[in-house]
Amino acid sequence: xxxxxxxxxxxxxxxxxxxxxxDKENNTYVMTYSFPCQDLSNAGLMKGMAKGGGTRSGLLWxxxxxxxxxxxxxxxxxxxxxxxxxxxxxxANLGPWHDWLMRLEELGYTNYFKMLNAKDFAIPQNRVRCFxxxxxxxxxxxxxxxxxxxxxxxxxxxxxxxxSYYLPEELIEGFVPKGEEKEGEIPLDGDExxxxxxxxx
Numbered sequence: 098x099x100x101x102x103x104x105x106x107x108x109x110x111x112x113x114x115x116x117x118x119x120d121k122e123n124n125t126y127v128m129t130y131s132f133p134c135q136d137l138s139n140a141g142l143m144k145g146m147a148k149g150g151g152t153r154s155g156l157l158w159x160x161x162x163x164x165x166x167x168x169x170x171x172x173x174x175x176x177x178x179x180x181x182x183x184x185x186x187x188x189a190n191l192g193p194w195h196d197w198l199m200r201l202e203e204l205g206y207t208n209y210f211k212m213l214n215a216k217d218f219a220i221p222q223n224r225v226r227c228f229x230x231x232x233x234x235x236x237x238x239x240x241x242x243x244x245x246x247x248x249x250x251x252x253x254x255x256x257x258x259x260x261s262y263y264l265p266e267e268l269i270e271g272f273v274p275k276g277e278e279k280e281g282e283i284p285l286d287g288d289e290x291x292x293x294x295x296x297x298x
Contacts, residue, residue, distance in 0.1 A: 108159045113166030118174060126174035132156045137184035146185070146193045157193075161200055168204060177201070177231040183212055185227050206231035209238045217243035221250040 118126050136144040136154035146154035167173045186194045198208055210229035215222045218241070230238050 108156055108163075111159070111163060113163050113170060113172065116163075116167070116172075116174070118167065118170075118172040121172070121175065125176065127176040127178060128174040129178045129180075130160050131180050132160070134182040134184070137187075137190060138182045139184065143184075143189060145190055148193065148196065157197065161197075164204055173204060173233065175233045177206065177229075179210075179229040179231075180226055183225055183227050186210065201231050205233050207234065207236055207238075209240070211240045213240065214243075216247065219244050219246045219248050221248060221253070 116126075116128065132146070133153035133156060135141040136146060136152040144150070144152045144154070146152060146157050148155065148158045164173065184190060201208055208229060208231045210227060212225055213228050215224040215226075228240070230240075232238060
């Protein structure tokens with residue numbers, strides 16, 4: 098496995114040869130990729146990911162450049178895996194999304210994408226994301242079937258947490274003004290742990 102984040106934090110400086118794909122006959126190379134979601138998310142400015150648009154989400158097209166370099170070297174990875182927010186293929190981005198699918202097909206990939214929710218795979222979080230698996234050639238792929246099992250949040254929580262991770266009391270008090278707790282909420286000045294709802298991303 099090659100991790101390039103620390104060595105090449107700026108994708109615009111990354112070259113296809115940096116991925117080290119050298120022996121496809123004896124190895125299956127899986128390249129995972131994503132790109133900033135701020136311009137795709139409902140919580141962002143919705144500037145989109147159009148090629149040449151200059152947005153952060155438009156960094157997708159740096160992946161196109163890298164794949165193009167790999168193709169010239171005969172070193173395209175056999176499998177690509179992408180993850181991003183649902184807006185990546187939403188109505189506001191259908192044009193660029195279609196362009197991306199077509200480009201991958203031109204490079205010889207068969208694409209499969211689907212919305213998956215973390216809560217369907219034993220994770221206590223309602224988090225929907227778009228996953229796409231692209232495989233070279235006329236390959237088939239099936240996404241995993243949702244699981245009936247769900248691990249409670251307590252299974253993932255540390256029992257002993259360093260005080261450095263605790264919020265200062267004055268900051269906690271700022272979340273809900275004194276005396277304005279809604280019915281059913283756990284008071285923030287109590288001894289019981291408080292769970293906040295989803296934070297849009």
